[in-house]
Amino acid sequence: MSGNDAEQTDDSASESSVEIPAAGMPGPEPDERPHPEGRRNSQGIRIDPEAEAEPRYRTAVVSALVEHEPGVLSRVSGLFSRRQFNIESLTVGPTTVEGHARITLVVEETDPGIDQVKKQLAKLKPVIQVGELDDDAVQAELVVLKVRGDEPDKVHAITQMYEGQTLDAGPRTITVQITGDQGKIDDAVDAFRQFGIIEIARTGQTALARGDTPTTPGEEPGYAESNDD
Amino acid sequence: MSEHARPKATDDSETETSETDTETEAEATDAEPVSTGAQSAIAALEQAGAETLFGVQGGAIMPIYDALYDSELTHVTMAHEQGAAHAADAYGVVRGDPGVCLATSGPGATNLVTGIADANMDSDAMLALTGQVPTEFVGSDAFQETDTTGVTAPITKHNYFAGDADTVGDTVGEAFALAGAGRPGPTLVDLPKDVTLDDTDTQPGPAETPSTYSFREEADEEEVADAARAIERAEKPLLLFGGGVVKAEATEEARRFATEFGIPVATTMPAIGTMPEDHDLCLSWAGMHGTGYANMAITHTDCLVAVGTRFDDRLTGGVDTFAPEAEVVHVDIDPAEISKNVHADYPVVGDAASALEQLEAEMDAAPDAREWREQCRTWKEEYPLAYVTPDDEPLKPQFVVEAFDEATDDDTIVTTGVGQHQMWAAQFWTYTNPRTWVSSHGLGTMGYGLPAAIGARLAAEDDQQVVCFDGDGSLLMTMQELSVAVRENLDITVAVLNNKYIGMVRQWQDAFFEGRQMAADYGWCPEFDKLAEAFGAKGLRVDDYDEVADAIDEALGYDGPAVIDFHVDPAENVYPMVPSGGANGKFALTEDQL
Numbered sequence: 001m002s003g004n005d006a007e008q009t010d011d012s013a014s015e016s017s018v019e020i021p022a023a024g025m026p027g028p029e030p031d032e033r034p035h036p037e038g039r040r041n042s043q044g045i046r047i048d049p050e051a052e053a054e055p056r057y058r059t060a061v062v063s064a065l066v067e068h069e070p071g072v073l074s075r076v077s078g079l080f081s082r083r084q085f086n087i088e089s090l091t092v093g094p095t096t097v098e099g100h101a102r103i104t105l106v107v108e109e110t111d112p113g114i115d116q117v118k119k120q121l122a123k124l125k126p127v128i129q130v131g132e133l134d135d136d137a138v139q140a141e142l143v144v145l146k147v148r149g150d151e152p153d154k155v156h157a158i159t160q161m162y163e164g165q166t167l168d169a170g171p172r173t174i175t176v177q178i179t180g181d182q183g184k185i186d187d188a189v190d191a192f193r194q195f196g197i198i199e200i201a202r203t204g205q206t207a208l209a210r211g212d213t214p215t216t217p218g219e220e221p222g223y224a225e226s227n228d229d
Numbered sequence: 230m231s232e233h234a235r236p237k238a239t240d241d242s243e244t245e246t247s248e249t250d251t252e253t254e255a256e257a258t259d260a261e262p263v264s265t266g267a268q269s270a271i272a273a274l275e276q277a278g279a280e281t282l283f284g285v286q287g288g289a290i291m292p293i294y295d296a297l298y299d300s301e302l303t304h305v306t307m308a309h310e311q312g313a314a315h316a317a318d319a320y321g322v323v324r325g326d327p328g329v330c331l332a333t334s335g336p337g338a339t340n341l342v343t344g345i346a347d348a349n350m351d352s353d354a355m356l357a358l359t360g361q362v363p364t365e366f367v368g369s370d371a372f373q374e375t376d377t378t379g380v381t382a383p384i385t386k387h388n389y390f391a392g393d394a395d396t397v398g399d400t401v402g403e404a405f406a407l408a409g410a411g412r413p414g415p416t417l418v419d420l421p422k423d424v425t426l427d428d429t430d431t432q433p434g435p436a437e438t439p440s441t442y443s444f445r446e447e448a449d450e451e452e453v454a455d456a457a458r459a460i461e462r463a464e465k466p467l468l469l470f471g472g473g474v475v476k477a478e479a480t481e482e483a484r485r486f487a488t489e490f491g492i493p494v495a496t497t498m499p500a501i502g503t504m505p506e507d508h509d510l511c512l513s514w515a516g517m518h519g520t521g522y523a524n525m526a527i528t529h530t531d532c533l534v535a536v537g538t539r540f541d542d543r544l545t546g547g548v549d550t551f552a553p554e555a556e557v558v559h560v561d562i563d564p565a566e567i568s569k570n571v572h573a574d575y576p577v578v579g580d581a582a583s584a585l586e587q588l589e590a591e592m593d594a595a596p597d598a599r600e601w602r603e604q605c606r607t608w609k610e611e612y613p614l615a616y617v618t619p620d621d622e623p624l625k626p627q628f629v630v631e632a633f634d635e636a637t638d639d640d641t642i643v644t645t646g647v648g649q650h651q652m653w654a655a656q657f658w659t660y661t662n663p664r665t666w667v668s669s670h671g672l673g674t675m676g677y678g679l680p681a682a683i684g685a686r687l688a689a690e691d692d693q694q695v696v697c698f699d700g701d702g703s704l705l706m707t708m709q710e711l712s713v714a715v716r717e718n719l720d721i722t723v724a725v726l727n728n729k730y731i732g733m734v735r736q737w738q739d740a741f742f743e744g745r746q747m748a749a750d751y752g753w754c755p756e757f758d759k760l761a762e763a764f765g766a767k768g769l770r771v772d773d774y775d776e777v778a779d780a781i782d783e784a785l786g787y788d789g790p791a792v793i794d795f796h797v798d799p800a801e802n803v804y805p806m807v808p809s810g811g812a813n814g815k816f817a818l819t820e821d822q823l
Contacts, residue, residue, distance in 0.1 A: 021819075024615055024616040024617050024804065024818075024819075025521075025612070025614075025615055025616075025804045025805055025818035025819065026611070026612070026613065026615060026818070027521055027611050027612040027818055028611070029818070029822055030814075030815035030816065030817060030822055031815075033525070033814055033815070034529070034814075035528065035812065035814050035815065036528065036529060036553050036554045037553070038553030038554045039549050039550065039553050040548055040549050040550075040551060040553060040571070040572070041549065042548065042549070043548075043568075043572060044540070044548045044551070044568065044570055044571035044572040045572040046553070046572070067441060070390070071378065071379075071382070071390075074379070074382065075382055078382055078383055082383050112568055112572075115568065116565065116569060119564050119565035119567075120565050122564075122565075123563070123565055124387075125386075125387035125407070125439055125441060125442060126441065127441065128441050
């Protein structure tokens with residue numbers, strides 16, 4: 001008995017020319033076979049055989065318009081954890097359209113990674129539109145800082161420098177809020193360290209496209225729909 | 230009433246619901262009027278075209294079963310919910326539209342999970358309906374409560390918690406439609422018992438996909454043109470058909486494209502049969518245990534035209550050495566698959582059938598690939614799939630597969646479990662039709678074979694034969710489903726390639742763990758022929774070559790389920806093999822080469 005012919009029995013030449021070794025499978029050993037020079041990197045992109053391209057990570061702000069239904073946030077956050085996307089912050093809130101919410105995500109990924117983030121988000125059923133914001137988008141974050149109340153005047157001065165507000169001031173603690181883009185918030189937090197930061201809460205960045213550019217492609221201005229109702 | 234009958238209206242649901250109500254009353258003439266949420270859910274399934282359901286009863290799903298009492302739908306009671314999910318999955322694979330499975334809350338739902346995950350990995354259209362504790366008890370850790378939508382969110386295309394009897398029918402219809410639309414996948418509707426018991430007279434509208442769901446049918450003309458130019462100028466073009474070709478019913482277009490332009494074809498495992506494996510251009514399937522010639526072609530092609538595949542790691546091996554010389558044309562309906570694992574130089578987003586037709590029309594000339602075709606033929610001669618049958622070694626499993634192939638019709642459906650037997654069934658059977666290879670690919674679910682054979686049997690044509698190849702380890706995971714095959718008198722033949730091992734693990738332990746065999750050696754197995762008889766099926770046992778043909782004839786001739794326990798060589802291994810992460814072209818032919 002022998003099964004020494006290829007699956008393609010049409011090819012009668014194979015039956016006589018091939019000698020079956022004891023192990024069963026004939027043919028040259030792996031290293032004796034021709035193998036091309038070319039290579040791909042870990043993202044499946046063809047590269048120069050000599051080069052080893054390092055994946056370059058960048059920060060991107062992605063905005064997703066979603067149906068405001070139960071579970072939408074867990075679907076989005078679950079997607080990020082199961083696909084190992086690096087996420088820096090996530091904010092969510094309603095829009096002017098009833099039943100819609102906007103999720104703003106700050107991700108740090110390679111270009112193909114950011115592309116995947118957008119495409120995988122778009123596949124989620126409650127997601128209506130996804131867009132990546134340009135560098136000139138308007139971005140804002142809010143931080144609430146609780147510092148020691150030993151030097152109220154100095155705390156007040158720094159709060160004013162960052163155009164912040166004092167939310168609560170007592171004998172032992174002072175709580176202030178600062179808003180602005182990420183750089184400004186980082187600077188402010190640094191400036192408050194001298195007083196001893198007791199607690200801190202940051203919202204993460206939220207953002208809209210500048211001017212009349214829609215934040216996600218094809219997004220209708222919200223007021224138009226609410227006027228219809 | 231169609232366009233109003235949206236279960237999940239986006240921004241003005243209240244007005245839509247009320248319109249639906251009034252129009253339904255006026256138009257609900259041909260369908261039986263519904264009076265409960267459960268009846269509405271079942272009416273939605275009937276309207277969507279479902280015919281056969283697979284499930285297991287239980288407390289929270291009882292109202293749905295009660296509604297089935299008056300329904301035309303066929304229900305097959307399975308032994309275990311995992312079996313229900315696999316049967317529904319396979320039913321869908323063979324029929325081409327979503328299979329439906331049912332389970333109760335808690336353990337019923339969690340038992341479905343493996344089958345849902347399996348369908349998700351293989352992009353199989355399937356709808357799961359699960360019972361849930363009454364809404365007022367949700368979140369209270371009630372008896373048989375599980376957060377089913379939470380558990381299944383990562384393994385479904387989408388899932389729904391049906392919170393309202395008036396919309397439950399439309400939700401079920403939407404879930405059914407969504408499962409089969411675009412890139413298929415499993416969906417689930419969780420049905421709290423109070424919702425299915427509740428009164429409603431809302432007749433479900435036609436099954437429609439949700440408004441936020443869209444996919445591209447026709448590909449962009451520019452993408453098609455760029456891809457066509459790349460194929461025309463290639464000297465070593467290779468088509469790689471994936472499961473998407475099956476899902477899109479694009480077999481005819483795919484075959485025509487290959488033969489018209491003389492382009493060799495490799496397939497992925499889910500696409501086995503899309504190109505007849507006895508065709509001169511067909512290189513069979515590529516990947517870890519694929520043919521040497523398909524893997525050589527992938528290694529050397531200068532233009533890989535991949536249609537409906539997600540470039541799974543079992544196909545690509547190490548991405549750095551995958552098709553290293555090739556420009557990649559990637560046709561897929563899911564834009565997220567483009568450049569996910571392998572960068573696409575020429576992405577074509579669209580349905581495989583439409584995109585292939587567009588590509589065909591766009592091609593000005595066939596690529597000049599005569600030498601390349603000759604090279605592929607040479608590889609076929611150089612690396613044939615083969616095995617030896619020395620007199621002093623036990624029955625070889627490959628022989629059994631070939632003997633079955635010879636004894637059965639061309640359109641026979643093969644289902645498998647997962648492991649060595651699955652690879653042999655894929656390698657040594659010559660497939661010539663799509664939807665005749667039914668297996669668990671992405672998830673690699675041992676135990677898939679028998680329940681899949683049940684689902685396939687009920688989906689197949691009456692005169693189509695169904696053969697299940699299973700391993701001893703794999704069959705032991707779902708063997709209870711044989712009771713279903715006996716009860717329903719399903720004509721299936723189960724071929725157990727019994728080597729008393731978790732064979733694939735043993736093969737890996739020998740190759741990669743210095744032969745330290747741990748928890749893979751059963752050493753003993755139940756006598757499957759006698760077990761089969763105890764179930765009420767036909768049981769046969771085969772130890773030698775000269776018994777094979779007769780046993781196969783007897784089993785195939787038996788009207789009902791038959792099990793042949795083939796005691797095969799426990800030392801036999803699956804080759805060729807591309808070691809995990811290795812280069813396709815460096816497949817090993819023996820353990821020494823790993």
